[in-house]
Amino acid sequence: MTLEASLAAVHLLAVLTLVVFLSSQAALCRAEWMSAAIVRRLARLDLIYGLAALALLITGLARLYWGTKGVSWYVSQPLFHLKMTLFLLTALLSIKPSITFRRWLRALDAGQALPDAEAVRGTRRWIMVQAHVVPVIAVIAVFWARGM
Template sequence: MILESILAFLHLSAIFALIVFSTSEAALCRSEWMNARIVERLVRVDRIYWIALIAIVLTGLARVVWGIKGAGWYWTNWLLHLKITATLVVIALSLRPTLRFRRWQGALQSGGTLPAEAEVTQVRKMVMVNTHIVPLIPLAAVFLARGFGGR
């Protein structure tokens, strides 16, 4: 029971961290605010975002393997597969903004160039789409934890 509680706490903490840092990226990624400090901050925030995303995956797997319900119960539940799919979509959608932030940082360090307004707007839209998908994962988790979707 203690292990289950600790794993749930760590998993939820990682989800909350992901939401905080995803929202921070969306707030910072605005063309009217873009400057050298914002580019550097976006890269740092994005690193923490990825740490949270990796923590979500690892703690989620730990809950499946060592959780009270057991791996057999989880793997037969379609809601777990929905969560995994949504998480993979979030990971895939997160790659492009990450690469752009790093490219912006490289351009800034090599020549002092800031990204174009259109590119910042495009990246912000990608971050916003991702930010709106993330809450669906804990929604599925709530139903999963209460036994929905099982056979």
């Protein structure tokens, strides 16, 4: 029972960390606020966001294999597959902003200009799509936890 509670707690902590750092990216990635400091901060936030996503995946797999319900129960649940699909979609959506932040950072370090407004707006759109998919995953988890 302690292992199950511990895995659930760490999984929840990973979810909350992911949400905080994704929200921070969404808040900062604005053309009107863009500066060298913001580009550096976005790159750091993205790194932490990626680590939180990795922690979320690892703790989810730990719950799958070491949790009390076991693998067979999880894989027999349609909402489990929907959650995993949306998690994968979110991971794929995060690739473009991550690459973009690294490119902006390299450009700054090379003495080049800040990204133009259109590039910032485009990157923010990708972040916002992720930010709208993540709560859907949480809602699915609520319904799933109640046996639906």
